[in-house]
Amino acid sequence: MDQYSKISHEAELSGASLVLVSKTHSIESIKEFYDRGQRAFGENKVQELVPKYESLPKDIRWHFIGHLQKNKVKYIAPFVDLIHSVDDVELLEEINKRASQNNRKIKVLIEIRIASEETKHGIVGDDSDKLIAYCIDNQLDNVSICGLMGMATYTDDEEQIEKEFKFLKSEFDRLKSKYFSDQGQFKEISMGMSGDYTLALRHGSTLIRIGTLIFGKR
Numbered sequence: 309m310d311q312y313s314k315i316s317h318e319a320e321l322s323g324a325s326l327v328l329v330s331k332t333h334s335i336e337s338i339k340e341f342y343d344r345g346q347r348a349f350g351e352n353k354v355q356e357l358v359p360k361y362e363s364l365p366k367d368i369r370w371h372f373i374g375h376l377q378k379n380k381v382k383y384i385a386p387f388v389d390l391i392h393s394v395d396d397v398e399l400l401e402e403i404n405k406r407a408s409q410n411n412r413k414i415k416v417l418i419e420i421r422i423a424s425e426e427t428k429h430g431i432v433g434d435d436s437d438k439l440i441a442y443c444i445d446n447q448l449d450n451v452s453i454c455g456l457m458g459m460a461t462y463t464d465d466e467e468q469i470e471k472e473f474k475f476l477k478s479e480f481d482r483l484k485s486k487y488f489s490d491q492g493q494f495k496e497i498s499m500g501m502s503g504d505y506t507l508a509l510r511h512g513s514t515l516i517r518i519g520t521l522i523f524g525k526r
């Protein structure tokens with residue numbers, strides 16, 4: 309069994325889905341996995357995602373997983389399936405506005421900073437509460453907050469990684485019961501990459517984002 313089959317199977321056994329991270333990889337290599345049935349692909353650059361979207365079959369679900377600049381939202385708003393990386397109110401407002409112009413409702417995740425490294429994006433403290441409350445109070449009806457995303461520290465220390473994944477799961481449970489207890493849409497915990505997806509699945513991930521293990525080194 310190759311890595312793709314192995315990882316898809318492991319995800320499925322945990323009730324999670326695989327987002328195949330295709331950044332830097334060619335249309336042809338994406339098509340190979342499309343032909344094997346993969347439909348969810350992840351990209352982190354708008355200028356790379358748009359031409360891939362244009363060249364590939366339209367039933368692909370494109371996940372935007374990188375840091376998203378406000379002025380680029382308009383280019384992906386017509387088609388993006390899920391934006392994993394919302395970490396401020398202005399970005400959420402912009403997504404809502406562009407979704408509305410396209411008569412769409414765009415699914416988003418709130419990116420929480422769980423890593424100890426300073427460089428990572430993501431929200432800390434109760435800013436996630438503020439973001440959700442803002443969305444509800446201002447009736448941003450063209451975005452749907454579907455859960456949380458986080459990236460663990462890049463380290464060999466499994467205890468550290470587990471601590472971070474447990475924290476993301478506990479934030480998910482807390483926010484779910486506070487704001488979404490009667491809404492099924494808040495259900496995703498996007499955590500786990502090539503180096504740590506097994507731990508992520510063990511701690512409740514519903515979306516693993518894997519590139520290197522399946523495509524090889526970038």
Ligand SMILES: *Cc1c(COP(=O)(O)O)cnc(C)c1O
Pocket residue numbers: 329331352373374459501502503517518519520521
């Ligand atoms: C590149 C990337 C991944 C995939 O990383 P691999 O280590 O290649 O599996 C996952 N999530 C985000 C946000 C990324 O930028």
